[in-house]
Amino acid sequence: MLQGWVIIVCSFAYLGVLFAIAYYGDKRADARRSIIANPYVYSLSLGVYATAWTFYGSVGRAASNGIGFLPIYLGPTLIIALWWLVLRKIIRITKVNRITSLADFIGSRYGKSALLAGLASIIAVVGIVPYISLQLKAVSTSFTILVHYPQINMPITLETTPLLGDTAIYVALLLAAFSILFGTRHLDASERHEGMVAAIAFESLVKLLAFLAVGVFVTFGIYDGFGDTFARAAANPDLRPLLTPLDGVAGSYGSWVWLTILSMFAIMFLPRQFQVSVVENVDENHINKAMWLFPLYMLAINIFVLPLAFGGVMHFPKGVVDADTFVLTIPMAEHQQGLALLVFIGGLSAATGMVIVETIALSTMLCNDLAMPVLLRSKILRLRERKDLSGLLLGIRRGAIVVVLLLGYCYFRLAGEAYALVSIGLISFAAVAQFAPVILGGIFWKGGTRMGALAGLSTGFLVWAYTLLLPAFAKSGWLPISFLEQGPLGIALLKPQQLFGLAGLDETTHALIWSMLSNIGAYVAVSLAGRPSAIEQTQATLFVDVFKQTGKIGGSRFWRGTASVPDLHALLVRFLGPEQADEAFASYARQRALKSVDEIKADADLVHFAETQLAGAIGAASSRVMVASVVEEEPLGIEEVMNILDETSQAIAYSHKLEEKSRELEAATAELRTANERLKEIDKLKDDFVSTVSHELRTPLTSIRALSEIVHGNPDLNNAERTKFLGIIVKESERLTRLINQVLDLSKIESGNVEWNTTEVNLKEIIEDSVSATSQLIKENHAKLELKVPDHVPVIRVDRDRIMQVVINMVSNAVKFCDRRAGLVSIRLHQNAHSVQVDVRDNGPGISPRDQQIIFEKFRQGGDTMTEKPQGTGLGLAISRHIIEHFNGTLWVESTIGHGATFSFRLPLTKESDHGVPFAALDQET
């Protein structure tokens, strides 16, 4: 049944189904009803990680060292836990900047550097070629084995096979044609291939089902479940050590760890993984489901690896059948033709999936990041003047796919035999791991520079080539084997697999340690040693802070210059073709709610839009060069870029300042309001004062005028009456003068225009002088004066005349209000530690508590001013209180109705007296 033509027909039928799915996917995408816009298809498409290497090679590796193959799947499971933080960021950056490949990503991050993108493309191609050859090897080997059914023969060595009789060359050409059909049927600015993704997701299902089928057949058909398989394996002396493999068979724990790390990088930075997980991603939120569905997929495809490996070892005599082919040869040996064919199709799907995605990703890189920059710069080809370049772009990509596959075939012919599948795959893993520092550093660290990235990538790549690629060549006979065993030119220290004497590690671990050390070291050191240019700073910020940029794409902020719409349109037409260009402009107009394409203005946004559209087709670096050729750009200096970057932080700072200012303003307003209130109050007080003063002035004036008119109009007035009237006139005039003096006095004191003549004064003298000054008044009122003043009174620093004014005021008040018949005024001076106090007591009617509050106010007097004749101006106490308060003292009254009143003031002692200078001594001085 399994003749060659049957297998070939089945293979083509399978590929036909794939193509139908891809075609349907593309049609649906064109109709904007995507079939891949769901997380399940996204998760399945990630299954492109499982290649023919997984399908055949895992069992091969498990047969020789048990569980040692697992880190290749555990690593991805672990790093996927961080995808929400890392991959989501990479996807966002890619979408915002229209990045289409891994090399483009690196070049774009470090200042849209064409050199860096080119280097990354070369590393990717060189690194991936062995991996592609591995797929070719798997397909051609499995075909050759299957076609010899029912015999189980290992394929004869390749050297003896003529080129045209080698299945691998046909496989390579077939896959090239298929990739071209899938990936480069037309040019799409976004570089997304919906049909291809749909086909890849389908392939993931096929290979999983095929592998599970053979796993179930072996474990439950040939043997009696897992327990039975393992029990038989434990009884087999060859397999027994594999059950506790970490004792040395699988290498040390160290290589286990390094393999885990290596595969962490691989799942993110293999070009095909970048393609499906980042470039082809439809919605960031699909990551959520993929984060557990894809690890589950890996778990499922690995469950039967060990039973298959042990089954194969137990089934076949030692050394006859290559362990890499157990998946296929066990069903053949059991004469399960259908199952064997299914396994072959499964292996084919694993290989084709990988090859299609990988070559499309690599061809994009080769075209955009290597060929275009060179072609656009070369003057001979005059590409810049050609009208439509979209055909050329497609041609380059198709050519690149063929070249990559032929390179893979060459590697297969020349080096493939020396290695098992897993080892070939690990060489590629180690190569793409070189991208990890510049990408991860690039999205989390703004300090990485173009020179740093160039240094890191190139040293890492060189060390990788020296420690992994050259030994592979040496083992294949391309280089003398002495290169490996004695080192180049016999220098043992430079032995590629024991560099600087680092021995005891497997070759992958050894290469990874040295390449990572030199890669990270050079990247960090050179980055820190140099200074980034303006565009590097710009791109670093756009990448690292991608989540902080909201809404509008930030790139156009960094552009300034002049451009014209027709020029930009013509540029897009040249690279994308007329339809795509028109569609792009139409969607640009729609996005900005413009009525038609004619309304589009040639501003920074449009230039940025055109550049990102072109970036999709020819890569960021070339796109920048092309756009620069049709617009006039004013270069931004590093200072300006930094200013723009600072804008956000400045805006925040400004708003803080504004808030502060408004708070200050509010406070000032409140102050002003209270000040205004106070002014109004004072104004009212002034009005009151003026009216009171006028009233007070009018009273004596009225009586003076009335009496003067009497004297004037009655010349025959007797002498006695005339004298009496004149006496009253004189008295009232005196009162008027006093009143005016006091008003002036008070207003001077209140406005602060008084000159205070402060000297050291003995209070005792003041009291005595005041008493003698008022002795006439006392006599007139028949009052008795009692004086209680100690002999030694401390000096105080006050204005002598003013304090005397206060004391006289108090004494004359007391005399005026004391008892009419047995008036008694007593003056008392006493002191305590910090102050001296003077009390003036009378035995008059006393002051009611209500009046005690108001007598110190201007023009207010105790008693009823309406019925009783006022006894003074009503300003004396107000003035006194001002004077005492000026010297930091207090003036108050204590009184009970019917028991007289006591006016007291207290003045603080001066410093010298405070410090305990004896009173006697002071007394003598004065």
Added chain:
Amino acid sequence: MIPSSIKGQRLVALFLLGCLLFNYPLLYLFNSSREIFGIPLLYAYIFAAWAMLIGLMAWVVEGTGRKGSKD
């Protein structure tokens, strides 16, 4: 660093847990010739831990994703 940071923190914790589970001291403990349900202990341990990790990841992303913690 990103909104829905509790989800991010949980996932980082899972990453660290995974690093611990599939690494030296724990692996050494299970690297013996004993069996559990007829399956070598190490194999049973690794696959069980792996499945548990996947289950936890599903719980974190599906559980926290529903409550609208997308940014």
